[in-house]
Amino acid sequence: xSSLFVLITGFGEPYYSHKLEILRNNLERIHEHPWAAVKxxxxxxxxxxxxxxxxxxxxxxxxxIQVIYEPGIVGQFMKRWARPDMIESYDYILTLLDxxxxxxxxxxxxxxxxxxxxxxxxxxxxxxxxxxxxYHYMLHDPNQPYVCLKITNCCExxxxxxDCKRFKKYYDHLDDKNPWMWGLDxxxxxxxxxRVGILNQMIMKHWYKNxxxxxxxxxxxxxxxxxxxxxxxxTADALAHQKPVVYYIVDA
Numbered sequence: 001x002s003s004l005f006v007l008i009t010g011f012g013e014p015y016y017s018h019k020l021e022i023l024r025n026n027l028e029r030i031h032e033h034p035w036a037a038v039k040x041x042x043x044x045x046x047x048x049x050x051x052x053x054x055x056x057x058x059x060x061x062x063x064x065i066q067v068i069y070e071p072g073i074v075g076q077f078m079k080r081w082a083r084p085d086m087i088e089s090y091d092y093i094l095t096l097l098d099x100x101x102x103x104x105x106x107x108x109x110x111x112x113x114x115x116x117x118x119x120x121x122x123x124x125x126x127x128x129x130x131x132x133x134x135y136h137y138m139l140h141d142p143n144q145p146y147v148c149l150k151i152t153n154c155c156e157x158x159x160x161x162x163d164c165k166r167f168k169k170y171y172d173h174l175d176d177k178n179p180w181m182w183g184l185d186x187x188x189x190x191x192x193x194x195r196v197g198i199l200n201q202m203i204m205k206h207w208y209k210n211x212x213x214x215x216x217x218x219x220x221x222x223x224x225x226x227x228x229x230x231x232x233x234x235t236a237d238a239l240a241h242q243k244p245v246v247y248y249i250v251d252a
Contacts (some may be wrong), residue, residue, distance in 0.1 A: 001036035002112065005090040005164065009077040011098040012046025014211050016053060022101045024206065027063050030094070033108035039090060043077040045215075056089040060210050071190040072155070072180035073219055082171060087164045098157035103128060106202050111161060114149055114199065118249060121166045122188070122196045125204040126154050131208035134154045137244035148251035153242040157186040159204050169194050175231070180213075180221035183228035186239040189246075191232045197249075 013018060023042075030038060048054040053135055055067045068081065078095060087093055092112070106125065115123055126140035127133050138156055141147065162170065173184060173192050188194040213221060229235060 001034055002091040003037040003089075004030070004039070005082075005087045005093045006030060006038060007042045007078065007082050007093065007095040008040075008042040009074045009081075009095055010072065010097055010212070011042050011044045011055075012053065015208060015216070016046065018207070019098045020056065020059075022099065024059065026096070026100075026102045026119075027059075029102040029104075029106050030050050030108075031063075032106075035108075037090070038063075041068065041081050042066070043068045043070065043072060043081060045070070047071075062072050062179055073177045073216060075174050075179040075181040075184075075187040076176070078181075079171070079174045079176070082167070083184070084164075084168050084171065087167070090164050091124060092161065093164050093167050094159070094161050096204075097157070097206075099211070100159045101205045101207065102159070103203045103205060110148075111199065114197075114249075114251075115161065115163070118149060118151075118197070119195065120149075120162075120197050121169050121194045122155060122160050122162050123149070124158065124160055124196070124198055125202045126150075126198050126200050127158070128205040131206040133206060135244070138198060141200055144200060146246065146250045147248045149249040150197055150200055150201050151246045151249065152198055152244060153189045154185045154239075154244065155188055155196040155198065157181055158206055175228075177227050178224035180224050182221045183236075183239075186236075186242070187228070187234065190239070190242065191234070196205065232250050 040063055044067055046053045059065060127138045135150055188196050
């Protein structure tokens with residue numbers, strides 16, 4: 001049996017109580033599979049003060065969660081807590097945002113099978129049609145019931161699954177100058193050589209959009225995006241005109 005390293009790259013306000021409900025659901029979904037071991041690391045950016053925002057002991061004990069209380073942003077947490085040497089003893093990594101809910105139908109056995117059968121580097125569930133979203137290619141396509149995987153040029157970070165060794169290809173492109181990771185999704189295939197796909201029949205819901213940026217006025221995601229364009233010597237217009245879906249894989 002395989003082992004899994006789970007990383008929640010930032011947890012906290014706003015919507016703290018609802019995010020706890022989302023997390024409980026996700027942990028139940030994860031433990032539906034007979035993993036040999038599951039390690040959960042949760043990075044909480046909201047400081048526990050005056051008895052508020054202290055992560056529940058019951059969840060910690062039930063799932064063996066390691067809670068990290070420290071300030072930070074999504075990309076910073078991933079860079080600190082998903083280092084290759086920290087995850088190398090696990091087979092797979094699942095890293096996700098705190099407002100992503102894994103919906104019924106997540107099949108870990110099939111996910112692992114698709115990942116290896118089609119030689120992927122990263123795969124992501126599809127977004128539900130009622131999710132907050134930016135790009136249509138991330139959405140579940142109900143008109144394609146036999147499509148198990150959409151091979152894409154890009155993949156916005158909501159929830160990623162990978163072999164821990166192959167995850168290094170993605171990890172190596174994390175950059176402290178772009179902590180919100182804006183633009184990284186657009187260069188995955190073109191500049192990073194990362195093979196990525198969307199699992200059309202395994203669905204997640206993104207509950208909130210742009211809810212955390214106001215908490216960190218010191219870190220402008222637009223500046224991070226501009227930095228990425230300079231770093232990879234590309235333009236937003238050129239990257240926006242990439243073909244969203246390269247091809248479809250059917251599981252009849």
